[in-house]
Ligand SMILES: O=C(O)CCC(=O)C(=O)O
């Protein structure tokens with residue numbers, strides 16, 4: 351009920367282009383930006399601007415979220431207050447993200463209501479690295495197809511299992527609004 355899948359929101363070519371844009375953004379920001387290397391999360395992070403060459407990525411995400419919210423969640427979503435995140439989880443350091451909720455303490459993170467994650471890697475290109483959502487009593491694994499999108503309520507516990515082979519890239523966007531009531 352609090353999860354929803356959209357198969358092939360991006361084509362394979364588009365998924366590759368998103369990774370290329372993320373690499374470009376990372377270079378422009380001076381290379382090693384936003385690597386998170388601790389026990390909870392081990393990943394490289396890049397941020398895409400929602401203007402310029404990456405604007406179409408945000409547009410695609412926003413219209414998918416609008417439709418999914420109308421048809422499935424019916425949350426009070428008012429804005430997209432953060433940039434798009436592209437994450438890289440690599441075999442070399444068992445990239446992963448432990449169980450967490452996306453609702454945090456900060457002024458923006460506390461307004462997160464819906465999270466959308468898009469798979470940017472070919473399923474054959476990595477092992478492990480599943481995006482799993484805890485439904486309370488059952489763990490649900492997101493679709494792995496390249497370009498597939500998964501939406502879930504940002505308060506739900508989720509994780510990325512350690513990558514044991516290859517490399518997984520994902521695109522994440524958070525959608526914001528007033529508190530649940
Ligand atoms: O990379 C993913 O699949 C999930 C990322 C995530 O949970 C986050 O950035 O909060």
Ligand SMILES: [Fe+2]
Pocket residue numbers: 450451452465508
């Ligand atoms: Fe998350």
